Amino acid sequence: MKVYLLPGIGCDHRLYERIDLSGYAVVALDWPAFAPGCTLADIAMEMSKAVQKGEPHILVGVSMGGMVAQELAAMTNPKKVVLISSWTGPREWSLLARAGSSFQLYRSITHFTMWATWPVKRILGQRDRATDRLLWEMACKESARKIRIGTGAILRWTGSPWKGPLVRIHGDNDSVVPMRFPVDHVVRGGAHIMVLTRAEEVSQALRAALTA
Secondary structure (H helix, E strand, O other): OEEEEEOOOOOOHHHHOOOOOOOOEEEEOOOOOOOOOOOHHHHHHHHHHHOOOOOOEEEEEEOHHHHHHHHHHHHHOOOEEEEEOOOOOHHHOOHHHHHHHHHOHHHHOOHHHHHHHHHHHHHHOOOOHHHHHHHHHHHHHHOHHHHHHHHHHHHOOOOOOOOOOEEEEEEOOOOOOOOOOOOOEEEOOOOOOHHHHOHHHHHHHHHHHHHO
């Protein structure tokens, strides 16, 4: 059974480079181009071209990747969807997300503002220099424009269309997506980027989720 991994916004397949899923048939996906005004369903439709729908598979997504995975699941009918540090809809939004939606703060995302505010991005979680460098490299590769469009799509999302099996892995120290809802696997002290900073624990939780 193939396991498809969807990254978070501003990231690519390298987000999963520290996750150990040896023994599984893993396909780490990258984001397609984002058209202005696109929705998460539009993005999922493009990504569905990389998924072998006729074969048993599981979708795994971090943050925005988890949201798109839920849209994608309605198209490809996986055995299950695994969410890491992600939402199922606006009812789970933090106050920061609600403010961002109301005031359309994502429109201010440019390469300059991304660079200027990077030092205060500790809201994502404490990390070492290597992790910070990787996050910055991925963000620059994806581009501020793409992050702006993707964030707008997140903040216009009305919620998950997926009604099948769903497994949630979440850190209890996530400031971006605070854990205010039931989850299946809690990573104690895990922040929003725990897939990089707590990779061993996330790997264990993910393996448990895949085999459950």
